[in-house]
Amino acid sequence: MNTQNRSWTSILSLLLLAIITITTLLGFVPAAVALEYNKEILTSADFSGRDLRDSSFTKANLRYSNFSNSNLTGVSFFAANLESANLQEANLTNTTLDSARLIKTNLTNAILEGAFAANAKFDGAIIDGADFTDVLLRRDEQNKLCKVAKGTNPTTGRQTRDTLYCS
Template sequence: MSKQFFSSLAVAFKMSILTILSILTFAMPVWALNYNNRALTNSDFSHQDLTDSSFDHANLRGSDFSYSNLRGVRFFSANLAGVNFEGADLRNADLESTRMTRANLTNTVLEGAFMTNAMLQGATIDGADFTNALFRPDTEKMLCEIATGTNPTTGRNTKDTLFCP
């Protein structure tokens, strides 16, 4: 066998390896990623499946998570001011100690979400479902004052999910 044959074979092998690595690098799914401690202001995460991903201590101010699957996502102590969560599924999400001022939670499903110490001043909660969500009594009282609508996914009235009087 000639030297040229082995040289061509080596080049073909290297090209195959590069192709495989490129596919693996750029075809990774978006879900279950770690965005902890990242500055991601005004980012577009809309219409994505981010199940079980982590955004702990991330700055996501003004970002768009509308109509995304955010089940089990961790946002512990994240800055979510002005974030759009419209129509998102946040079941069993960790929203503890988050800043959610002026966040849009319209038609969001927050069943079983952990929201202790979440700051929700100025948030829009029309049609949000808070069934079994955990938050402080003063936060519940504040949300009851502005609660309206029925969630189109679960069919539950927002005031009922908050146990408003």
């Protein structure tokens, strides 16, 4: 590489670094990149406050993991183990939770609108203020959730019992 090409490469590298630094300082966040964590063992992993839109955690072991305040729109948790995970105030809109284990999972103030949760297990889940609008659930799981449902979601303003169609 000749001297002139090296100079241009250095200048372009510095310019790119400056653009990244300025956009970061101004608070511009690049669009989320969908990631795949399929079949990964991620116990106690910290995903809090992350934008994980359209990512996949199919059959992943996520026991005790923290997804609080994360954007999980369109994420696949198919057959994932979310036992004792923290999903407090997470956006789970249109997620796939089919066959997932949400045993003792904290779903306080989470938004699950439009999620597919057939065959999901919610034993001992904390659902205070969770929004289950248009979530596909098995009748026995719905009845189980209705026994502990309370609160109003602070973002959507919907009552948990109403979104679960509890009588």
